Amino acid sequence: MTPELVTALRPLLAAEAHAEAAATGTDPGDLEQTVWLRLVEHLDAAGLPRDPPRWLRDTAHTEARRTRHTTLIERPYATEPVADPADGPERLALAADHRAAVRETVRLLPARCARLLGALLSPDDLTYRQIAGELGISQGAVGPERSRCLGCLRRMLTPEVAARLARG
Numbered sequence: 001m002t003p004e005l006v007t008a009l010r011p012l013l014a015a016e017a018h019a020e021a022a023a024t025g026t027d028p029g030d031l032e033q034t035v036w037l038r039l040v041e042h043l044d045a046a047g048l049p050r051d052p053p054r055w056l057r058d059t060a061h062t063e064a065r066r067t068r069h070t071t072l073i074e075r076p077y078a079t080e081p082v083a084d085p086a087d088g089p090e091r092l093a094l095a096a097d098h099r100a101a102v103r104e105t106v107r108l109l110p111a112r113c114a115r116l117l118g119a120l121l122s123p124d125d126l127t128y129r130q131i132a133g134e135l136g137i138s139q140g141a142v143g144p145e146r147s148r149c150l151g152c153l154r155r156m157l158t159p160e161v162a163a164r165l166a167r168g
Helices: 003-024 028-046 052-073 089-108 111-120 128-135 139-167
Strands: none
Touching (some): 003 028, 003 052, 089 139, 128 139
8 A cells, every 4th residue: 555545545534434423423533543444454354455445435434333333232331430539549548547447346346246247348248148147147137236236336436436536
């Protein structure tokens, strides 16, 4: 492919990409770049197309249709957290310190509460049924036991949280 051919085809592809992109809601530059990539791939496989202008128009249309189809079937994740600019390193460090204090206090609770809250804080995200089976209690007892244990944890943490806040 000669530089003269690229120079001659560039305005045609730019116009086609602009027209097709407007119909699909995509960026014309992205579409244009994709068509150039397809041309290079075509050159490697089959050599120069017989009618390069027609090939560019057809490929631009095909890629725009593919993009439109992909846009219709793909959905972004709605559960991704949005970064808060206020979450600087200091706040993240304090939050990690607070989580460590909670976990340490959970270990100081009576054995039954420590096991229950440890299971609730597990990264495995256990269900009440799984927790009940692990602790050997009925599933209906998990909720009330959880409430009692959280009350105990809250009473134990209150002086710790107050002391931490007073320092800084």
